[in-house]
Amino acid sequence: xxxxxxxxxxxxxxxxxxxxCRPRRASWTLGxxxxxxxxxAPAGGPAFDTDGLPEKLSEWGVLSAHDxxxxxxxxxxxxxxxxxxxxxxxxKLRTVSLPPGTSxxxxxxxxxxxxxxxxxxxxxxxxxxxxxxxxxxxxSVETGVLPLDGLRLIETRIxxxxxxxxxxxxxVWNPEQTDAVLKRAxxxxxxxxxxxxGRAEPLNYFIPNANQCAGCxxxxxxxxxxxxxxxxxxxxxxxxxxxxxxxxxDLWRLSGLLAGNPGGPAPxxxxxxxxxxxxxxxxxxxxxxxxxxxxxxxxxxxxxxxxLRPETPMGPKVGLCKGTIAAGAGSGGRPYDIxxxxxxxxxxxxxLQTADPAAMMPELGRSVVHEEGxxxxxxxxxxxxxxxx
Amino acid sequence: MNKSPIAALAVLALAGCGKKAEAPxxxxxxEESLIEQMLDAKPGDIIEIPEGVFQFDRxxxxxxxxxxxxxxxxxxxxxxxxxxxxxxxxxxxTADDFTIEDVAIEDTRGDALKVNExxxxxxxxxxxxxxxGPKTExxxxxxxxxxxxxxxxEGSVAIGASDAxxxxxxxxxxxxxNNTAERNVAGIExxxxxxxxxYDNVATNNTGGILVFNMPNLAQPGARTRLxxxxxxxxxxxxxxxxxxTVRNVPAGSGVIVQSKDQVEIFDNDIVxxxxxxxxxxxxxxxxLSMEGMAPDFDGYPEAIFVYGNRMSGGGTNPGNEQLAALKxxxxxxxxxxPDVLWDGVVDPAxxxxxxxxxxxxxxxxxxxxxxxSINPQGPGLITADVNCALEKLPAVTxxxxxxx
Numbered sequence: 053x054x055x056x057x058x059x060x061x062x063x064x065x066x067x068x069x070x071x072x073c074r075p076r077r078a079s080w081t082l083g084x085x086x087x088x089x090x091x092x093a094p095a096g097g098p099a100f101d102t103d104g105l106p107e108k109l110s111e112w113g114v115l116s117a118h119d120x121x122x123x124x125x126x127x128x129x130x131x132x133x134x135x136x137x138x139x140x141x142x143x144k145l146r147t148v149s150l151p152p153g154t155s156x157x158x159x160x161x162x163x164x165x166x167x168x169x170x171x172x173x174x175x176x177x178x179x180x181x182x183x184x185x186x187x188x189x190x191x192s193v194e195t196g197v198l199p200l201d202g203l204r205l206i207e208t209r210i211x212x213x214x215x216x217x218x219x220x221x222x223x224v225w226n227p228e229q230t231d232a233v234l235k236r237a238x239x240x241x242x243x244x245x246x247x248x249x250g251r252a253e254p255l256n257y258f259i260p261n262a263n264q265c266a267g268c269x270x271x272x273x274x275x276x277x278x279x280x281x282x283x284x285x286x287x288x289x290x291x292x293x294x295x296x297x298x299x300x301x302d303l304w305r306l307s308g309l310l311a312g313n314p315g316g317p318a319p320x321x322x323x324x325x326x327x328x329x330x331x332x333x334x335x336x337x338x339x340x341x342x343x344x345x346x347x348x349x350x351x352x353x354x355x356x357x358x359x360l361r362p363e364t365p366m367g368p369k370v371g372l373c374k375g376t377i378a379a380g381a382g383s384g385g386r387p388y389d390i391x392x393x394x395x396x397x398x399x400x401x402x403x404l405q406t407a408d409p410a411a412m413m414p415e416l417g418r419s420v421v422h423e424e425g426x427x428x429x430x431x432x433x434x435x436x437x438x439x440x441x
Numbered sequence: 442m443n444k445s446p447i448a449a450l451a452v453l454a455l456a457g458c459g460k461k462a463e464a465p466x467x468x469x470x471x472e473e474s475l476i477e478q479m480l481d482a483k484p485g486d487i488i489e490i491p492e493g494v495f496q497f498d499r500x501x502x503x504x505x506x507x508x509x510x511x512x513x514x515x516x517x518x519x520x521x522x523x524x525x526x527x528x529x530x531x532x533x534x535t536a537d538d539f540t541i542e543d544v545a546i547e548d549t550r551g552d553a554l555k556v557n558e559x560x561x562x563x564x565x566x567x568x569x570x571x572x573x574g575p576k577t578e579x580x581x582x583x584x585x586x587x588x589x590x591x592x593x594x595e596g597s598v599a600i601g602a603s604d605a606x607x608x609x610x611x612x613x614x615x616x617x618x619n620n621t622a623e624r625n626v627a628g629i630e631x632x633x634x635x636x637x638x639x640y641d642n643v644a645t646n647n648t649g650g651i652l653v654f655n656m657p658n659l660a661q662p663g664a665r666t667r668l669x670x671x672x673x674x675x676x677x678x679x680x681x682x683x684x685x686x687t688v689r690n691v692p693a694g695s696g697v698i699v700q701s702k703d704q705v706e707i708f709d710n711d712i713v714x715x716x717x718x719x720x721x722x723x724x725x726x727x728x729x730l731s732m733e734g735m736a737p738d739f740d741g742y743p744e745a746i747f748v749y750g751n752r753m754s755g756g757g758t759n760p761g762n763e764q765l766a767a768l769k770x771x772x773x774x775x776x777x778x779x780p781d782v783l784w785d786g787v788v789d790p791a792x793x794x795x796x797x798x799x800x801x802x803x804x805x806x807x808x809x810x811x812x813x814x815s816i817n818p819q820g821p822g823l824i825t826a827d828v829n830c831a832l833e834k835l836p837a838v839t840x841x842x843x844x845x846x
Contacts, residue, residue, distance in 0.1 A: 237477055273535065379581070380582070381603070415529040
């Protein structure tokens with residue numbers, strides 16, 4: 053194949069369990085990507101051919117926690133999204149690993165088509181704060197590892213592409229923070245969340261069970277096939293956080309991770325916190341990544357008639373003056389999803405402002421209110437012209 | 442097997458250091474084992490629920506096709522979600538060929554049993570209940586199949602839902618029979634569904650007994666519903682739905698409501714003692730909902746509605762909304778009652794021919810002893826003679842194999 057090799061032959065670990073770790077460089081240039089990605093790794097490398105349900109995360113050969121760092125294996129590409137899903141303020145380390153000599157195929161709107169064997173990991177973690185956890189900031193992994201000092205790893209979710217399709221598995225980190233254990237039935241982690249201004253609130257962090265993974269990742273409720281959500285062009289089309297001089301999609305192409313003709317400029321979502329971007333673009337990016345895996349024309353929430361994909365033009369489908377179908381307590385006593393200029397009368401905002409499981413959105417993966425996200429959507433609705441009368 | 446050398450090495454390495462022997466496990470609580478059975482379920486599996494009350498703090502979810510969940514009886518095998526911390530349902534099913542029977546689901550935060558998209562769905566002798574009685578905080582729906590095809594709901598009981606006890610949404614080919622719905626806002630609701638037969642049910646002591654609705658902005662409109670041999674009585678419960686929901690506008694005392702749905706046949710029912718009216722027929726355009734928020738092609742006019750042979754009595758004595766109460770005071774003396782059938786008279790202007798609705802699209806009432814009142818604000822009055830017409834009867838719904846046929 054003509055794709056550039058991203059992977060050098062793996063140097064076997066010396067006997068005795070010691071690893072020959074080559075230090076990674078903090079400043080990236082495209083030319084050295086292949087070198088950099090070949091640094092130290094869990095012994096054996098990614099277990100692309102796994103066909104069972106490994107009990108331990110380490111068995112996947114992608115992530116290993118040792119000596120105060122979380123390290124990812126050879127060829128595991130860390131990535132991030134322009135606007136990420138909100139998950140109770142958890143910070144996330146995402147990696148994607150493809151079998152040697154393979155690449156994903158580009159698609160402008162949908163998740164890229166990844167080859168059999170692909171392993172995607174998403175590790176959820178928090179900064180520790182007294183008896184609980186705190187909010188942000190994102191940690192850099194430019195050095196090739198995530199230093200664990202002052203952090204608490206909560207869970208790592210695996211998406212593995214098998215011949216029959218993707219499977220999703222949740223792993224929960226042990227108290228020693230040395231490995232994570234498969235918890236197919238899901239779990240709760242009860243702790244305290246400290247907000248930046250010092251407010252404390254109980255955090256009932258919920259780890260979904262394997263079936264509930266499909267609640268978000270079966271993005272087409274007819275085929276019910278599990279799909280990655282973040283691995284789309286519009287989420288990935290941003291400067292790489294790991295090689296800041298490069299666009300992430302370019303980096304993937306140069307690394308051989310991504311093939312296929314873009315057939316035009318790649319779509320891009322706004323960074324929801326970037327004040328230099330338009331309010332509409334930021335709000336739609338936020339609603340896209342948090343909602344549109346269900347609220348599309350084929351997703352599990354197509355029953356509601358609300359479609360929050362970024363390309364859906366503003367109107368009843370996006371909630372404008374739209375009455376509820378089956379909202380129950382989710383209406384919050386408000387008349388329509390979006391009442392222009394009136395966020396306090398808009399159901400869409402109420403659903404973000406509440407943490408009641410019967411009323412909140414998204415239904416899964418949140419137990420506290422994302423106050424900054426609420427503020428964004430509030431301002432977006434405030435700025436709308438028109439009325440529902 | 443065609444494994445890459447590196448993966449093969451990994452397998453070897455894992456085999457070398459993995460601890461395979463596990464300590465013998467104590468008997469798991471049933472709650473935990475049920476979650477695992479649902480995760481491991483495969484087509485043909487029967488998941489048994491023993492007698493007892495089993496407590497869950499999060500939603501259960503089933504994604505495998507062809508699974509049966511079977512308890513020992515709706516009063517014996519109880520899945521209780523009191524104090525639920527996570528999840529918008531008690532049990533969420535996204536699968537085909539699903540049967541659930543002889544089980545109760547109680548006190549969920551949101552909906553009790555939701556089946557979201559699937560074909561060949563049987564819900565039999567299932568009880569969904571909020572045990573604290575009717576409360577706004579109760580979950581919205583008890584038994585809630587949506588976007589399902591070939592569906593049978595029978596012998597079930599739905600109590601206390603803050604929206605609808607039994608709610609069939611956006612589905613096709615549906616039979617709802619021999620169920621009891623009580624103390625819900627809506628007892629039984631058929632919405633945006635094609636071909637539903639609803640018979641031999643009891644809807645009592647709800648805010649509204651049986652609702653047949655079409656709502657805008659959905660992929661599927663729906664038509665053809667037959668309601669027959671049901672007992673719809675004393676649906677006078679004060680409305681306890683959340684403000685902003687569709688059913689919040691249902692006046693207490695509504696027997697049967699048809700809104701914006703076409704081809705509805707209502708016959709051979711006992712509809713008694715519903716204080717607003719026995720049968721209400723209306724267009725969504727009378728509901729006050731924003732037209733801005735409706736897809737422009739939405740057909741909000743109820744057409745081809747045929748009411749005949751029902752036994753209706755005791756209705757309309759105490760209308761549950763101000764407009765109807767005022768109408769009663771104006772047209773019928775104190776101590777009187779509104780007629781059995783109320784219609785807002787809103788018709789599609791685009792379909793009128795020489796000022797009249799074509800025969801096959803009319804609202805027809807041929808029901809001995811029943812009067813019909815137009816509640817159109819522009820011309821309220823008795824129209825019994827005007828709507829004395831008949832329509833071609835709808836075919837019975839035939840459940841397809843493996844449910845019937």
